[in-house]
Amino acid sequence: MNFGVVIFPGSNCDVDCFYVLRDVLKVNVDYIWHEDRDISKYDCIFLPGGFSYGDYLRTGAIARFSPVMDEICEFAEKGKLVIGICNGFQILTEAGLLPGALRRNKTLKFICDNVEIIVENNQTPFTRLYEKGKKISLPIAHGEGNYYVDENTLEELKKNNQIVFKYVEDVNGSTDRVAGVCNKKGNVLGMMPHPERASEKILGNSDGLILFKSILDYLLSR
Amino acid sequence: MENNIWEAFGLSKEEYQKIKEILGREPNTVELGMFGVMWSEHCSYKNSKPVLKLFPTKGDRVIQGPGENAGIVDIGDGLAVAMKIESHNHPSAIEPYQGAATGVGGIVRDIFAMGARPIALLDSLRFGDLEDEKVKYLFSGVVAGIAGYGNCIGIPTVGGEVYFNSSYNGNPLVNAMCIGLIEHGKIRKGRAEGVGNPVMVVGASTGRDGIGGASFASEELSEKSEEKRPAVQVGDPFMEKLLLEACMEIFETDYVVGIQDLGAAGLTSALSETASRADSGIEIDVSLVPRREEGMTPYEVMLSESQERMLLIVKKGKEEEVKKIFRKWGLSASVIGFVTDDGMLRVKDNGKIVAEIPAKALAENAPVYYREYRKPQYMDELSFLDLNEIPVPEDMNKVLLKLFSSPNLCSRKWIYRQYDYMVRTDTIVVPGGDASVLRVKGTKKGIAVTTDCNSRYCYLNPFVGGQIAVAEAARNIVATGAKPLAITDGLNFGNPEKPEIFWQFREAVLGISDACEKLGIPVVSGNVSFYNETEGKAIYPTPIIGMVGLIEDIDRVVTHYFKDEGDIVVLIGENKEELGASEYLSVIYGLEKGKVPGIDLNNEKVIQEFLLKCVEGNLIKSCHDVSDGGLAIALAECSFAKNLGIEIDINSDIRQDAILFGESQSRFIITIEPEKLNLLEKLIKTNKIPYSILGKVKGTDIIIRINGVTKINLAVNQIKKIWEGTLECFVG
Numbered sequence: 006m007n008f009g010v011v012i013f014p015g016s017n018c019d020v021d022c023f024y025v026l027r028d029v030l031k032v033n034v035d036y037i038w039h040e041d042r043d044i045s046k047y048d049c050i051f052l053p054g055g056f057s058y059g060d061y062l063r064t065g066a067i068a069r070f071s072p073v074m075d076e077i078c079e080f081a082e083k084g085k086l087v088i089g090i091c092n093g094f095q096i097l098t099e100a101g102l103l104p105g106a107l108r109r110n111k112t113l114k115f116i117c118d119n120v121e122i123i124v125e126n127n128q129t130p131f132t133r134l135y136e137k138g139k140k141i142s143l144p145i146a147h148g149e150g151n152y153y154v155d156e157n158t159l160e161e162l163k164k165n166n167q168i169v170f171k172y173v174e175d176v177n178g179s180t181d182r183v184a185g186v187c188n189k190k191g192n193v194l195g196m197m198p199h200p201e202r203a204s205e206k207i208l209g210n211s212d213g214l215i216l217f218k219s220i221l222d223y224l225l226s227r
Numbered sequence: 228m229e230n231n232i233w234e235a236f237g238l239s240k241e242e243y244q245k246i247k248e249i250l251g252r253e254p255n256t257v258e259l260g261m262f263g264v265m266w267s268e269h270c271s272y273k274n275s276k277p278v279l280k281l282f283p284t285k286g287d288r289v290i291q292g293p294g295e296n297a298g299i300v301d302i303g304d305g306l307a308v309a310m311k312i313e314s315h316n317h318p319s320a321i322e323p324y325q326g327a328a329t330g331v332g333g334i335v336r337d338i339f340a341m342g343a344r345p346i347a348l349l350d351s352l353r354f355g356d357l358e359d360e361k362v363k364y365l366f367s368g369v370v371a372g373i374a375g376y377g378n379c380i381g382i383p384t385v386g387g388e389v390y391f392n393s394s395y396n397g398n399p400l401v402n403a404m405c406i407g408l409i410e411h412g413k414i415r416k417g418r419a420e421g422v423g424n425p426v427m428v429v430g431a432s433t434g435r436d437g438i439g440g441a442s443f444a445s446e447e448l449s450e451k452s453e454e455k456r457p458a459v460q461v462g463d464p465f466m467e468k469l470l471l472e473a474c475m476e477i478f479e480t481d482y483v484v485g486i487q488d489l490g491a492a493g494l495t496s497a498l499s500e501t502a503s504r505a506d507s508g509i510e511i512d513v514s515l516v517p518r519r520e521e522g523m524t525p526y527e528v529m530l531s532e533s534q535e536r537m538l539l540i541v542k543k544g545k546e547e548e549v550k551k552i553f554r555k556w557g558l559s560a561s562v563i564g565f566v567t568d569d570g571m572l573r574v575k576d577n578g579k580i581v582a583e584i585p586a587k588a589l590a591e592n593a594p595v596y597y598r599e600y601r602k603p604q605y606m607d608e609l610s611f612l613d614l615n616e617i618p619v620p621e622d623m624n625k626v627l628l629k630l631f632s633s634p635n636l637c638s639r640k641w642i643y644r645q646y647d648y649m650v651r652t653d654t655i656v657v658p659g660g661d662a663s664v665l666r667v668k669g670t671k672k673g674i675a676v677t678t679d680c681n682s683r684y685c686y687l688n689p690f691v692g693g694q695i696a697v698a699e700a701a702r703n704i705v706a707t708g709a710k711p712l713a714i715t716d717g718l719n720f721g722n723p724e725k726p727e728i729f730w731q732f733r734e735a736v737l738g739i740s741d742a743c744e745k746l747g748i749p750v751v752s753g754n755v756s757f758y759n760e761t762e763g764k765a766i767y768p769t770p771i772i773g774m775v776g777l778i779e780d781i782d783r784v785v786t787h788y789f790k791d792e793g794d795i796v797v798l799i800g801e802n803k804e805e806l807g808a809s810e811y812l813s814v815i816y817g818l819e820k821g822k823v824p825g826i827d828l829n830n831e832k833v834i835q836e837f838l839l840k841c842v843e844g845n846l847i848k849s850c851h852d853v854s855d856g857g858l859a860i861a862l863a864e865c866s867f868a869k870n871l872g873i874e875i876d877i878n879s880d881i882r883q884d885a886i887l888f889g890e891s892q893s894r895f896i897i898t899i900e901p902e903k904l905n906l907l908e909k910l911i912k913t914n915k916i917p918y919s920i921l922g923k924v925k926g927t928d929i930i931i932r933i934n935g936v937t938k939i940n941l942a943v944n945q946i947k948k949i950w951e952g953t954l955e956c957f958v959g
Binding site: 059144199207209 | 371380381463464465466469556643644645646647649650651652654655666781
């Protein structure tokens with residue numbers, strides 16, 4: 006079982022994801038440089054948070070042209086697991102792997118806080134160990150987390166059970182309080198909250214660790 | 228040449244004469260520009276040097292004291308912490324977003340120039356009266372600038388402080404502090420060693436931004452300061468992130484001989500300082516410096532303060548390997564010259580010499596001024612306060628709520644919610660407590676960090692104010708269970724050419740030094756910012772103390788808030804009748820006067836050591852230091868996090884407002900399980916610690932009785948709502 010964490014120029018949370026995978030869960034994990042082309046050995050790839058390319062132009066808009074993204078699109082097509090957290094989520098929407106877009110928070114300010122999240126869908130490889138409807142607490146840290154989809158797409162997301170996480174309260178203006186969505190097949194997840202920041206007791210919160218463990222559980226059960 | 232050409236470069240006639248003596252000829256314009264910035268107060272410390280020598284800088288744990296890009300202290304097991312604070316006041320007064328942003332960028336470069344991985348940022352801020360529209364603009368802009376830069380480079384902003392006082396109306400203070408983590412063997416120095424070694428400039432290309440920034444920072448602000456807007460640099464945090472990662476990667480190799488940040492005075496400063504430290508010389512050709520604009524003159528290239536650049540001195544023959552690493556990160560790395568042995572900084576432009584100055588003359592031999600100092604007249608006037616003329620308020624509930632709705636005592640969440648304080652997942656104690664604590668991954672260690680300074684105290688008595696700033700910072704560190712290790716100081720004052728200002732400066736440094744000696748905490752780095760005046764009026768003296776502490780076992784970390792109902796609340800220290808200089812007097816009576824609270828540093832030390840023993844023995848469940856706003860404010864602050872009330876009984880014959888809101892020093896509020904109270908009291912008695920049992924954690928109301936009469940009775944939620952909402956009410 007091999008995990009990969011992509012480093013784009015400007016990634017910040019690459020080290021945090023890597024730490025949880027290697028040091029907390031003790032699984033095989035490598036960094037993947039954004040120019041790498043061979044990602045065939047991996048079972049699950051993380052697109053971490055940060056400010057890829059400084060978030061210049063638009064969040065994720067430049068990173069999605071990184072050479073590795075072509076490979077990741079194919080990788081996802083094959084049904085392998087891709088998870089984008091925060092900036093990673095923004096890149097996934099820009100790359101067209103997930104629907105919707107992430108706009109500036111309605112307050113127009115960066116928000117760093119712990120917020121309550123509801124697990125809407127526990128039938129994905131990323132959430133199978135969560136209880137459906139359970140309230141968990143996860144950190145957010147973003148200036149552009151205001152998820153937008155039009156009404157038709159929202160209906161479709163609901164119908165296909167693609168809304169994976171929702172904020173309990175409206176924190177950033179997201180449509181229908183959406184905090185995380187997956188693709189139709191359920192093998193690509195994007196979320197604004199940071200599970201890697203809530204995966205150890207010493208950090209006062211390990212609600213995020215269940216997400217990592219769900220992935221392990223899924224990969225082991227195949 | 229014109230008669231008063233030196234003035235345009237911020238130099239005096241005498242300084243111009245000295246330059247002529249050094250060169251043995253008239254300087255040309257490039258050379259004058261180089262001297263102008265290097266001999267500015269900002270770069271040379273020509274006014275402050277003799278006083279700064281008073282700081283104790285030695286200690287068992289000091290690996291690098293003042294003089295390098297940052298100070299370094301040992302934290303054991305082969306690890307060390309690099310630390311430095313720096314001001315960016317003048318740029319922030321003109322252009323708050325970019326001023327603050329580049330302040331962050333500059334201090335981060337200082338840390339990784341030492342080879343250390345930056346792990347945390349703190350910001351100590353001062354603004355004028357928050358009712359003022361311009362102040363709101365400056366405040367919001369500065370916070371956004373810090374957030375914009377710090378968040379993007381992925382270094383958590385974990386702490387700091389902000390205070391508002393009309394003395395900062397035209398001249399806000401923005402002091403950014405960074406700490407980094409490093410292994411002992413990997414420390415880098417800013418030294419140009421090895422004759423023939425190539426000198427490279429890496430990172431961003433050089434533009435016309437920030438030319439003369441250092442000189443700008445060394446004069447008072449006036450209406451004309453707006454014209455200096457081009458002297459404010461523009462930051463690119465993405466570029467800095469790339470530069471940081473590329474440098475960390477290159478530090479894993481042995482290619483780098485020396486490294487220095489290009490900050491104030493740009494290439495001029497970095498080249499002359501690295502050569503000077505190594506007793507070598509450097510020759511460069513400005514035509515080799517990558518530019519972002521066409522037609523730049525050698526003068527502009529040498530003085531540009533374009534951000535996100537570093538100077539590297541690398542091993543001869545390794546230039547290509549170095550370039551390869553920077554190319555990987557999309558950055559340019561260009562050889563611009565080489566190290567020589569003649570002690571000269573020689574600047575060529577396409578082979579033609581345009582400046583030739585002894586490196587030491589620029590970096591070390593600026594004239595030193597022993598400024599006159601005189602005790603200001605206001606001191607005696609303001610120290611007098613007749614408490615009999617100040618009535619004790621009837622309704623203490625009202626007073627408490629009013630204090631929490633003032634900008635200086637309310638929650639800072641509106642600010643730190645805009646900062647990513649969690650990235651890198653090391654922040655164990657988040658902003659909002661006494662000090663923030665970061666874990667050191669792979670060890671059990673934790674690093675506590677804080678900044679502190681009460682400038683009203685420093686205005687009314689700079690010596691005692693300086694002592695208290697150190698003691699209070701140490702209290703913040705100790706309250707988390709960490710032992711104070713070292714200080715970096717950000718000394719912000721008015722115009723040092725005025726004897727009264729210089730007196731404030733000198734007294735504050737004496738007070739800080741005294742506290743450092745008595746508490747055993749050395750100063751390892753720092754920054755001086757003078758000329759913080761607008762239209763001739765100086766800010767309150769503000770010597771900010773940035774402090775780092777160490778806790779060996781992260782599981783022992785203590786937080787400030789109450790944990791469980793039934794726990795006993797104990798006051799360590801004594802309530803005295805000290806209302807002078809208090810936040811209470813300022814907010815309720817509009818008085819900024821009186822005697823600053825007294826401090827006995829020997830007593831302080833005993834109390835702090837006692838608390839560390841309690842933490843080590845796992846005795847206490849919460850610990851909060853009592854500071855601005857006094858005991859009642861501190862008690863309420865402990866209640867908010869878990870919405871836990873208290874029932875407190877105090878018996879005392881001093882004024883009741885002094886009990887509740889006086890700011891007597893050396894006090895902590897701790898809570899303890901009832902079963903452990905005997906043990907605690909035994910320990911207290913052996914160590915002869917002044918204390919009183921105040922009451923217990925109970926319910927969801929804050930109830931404080933004095934001599935049996937209820938003085939405060941409010942729901943925690945009611946106070947919390949006001950405390951949390953105040954800043955937003957002001958700035959939205």
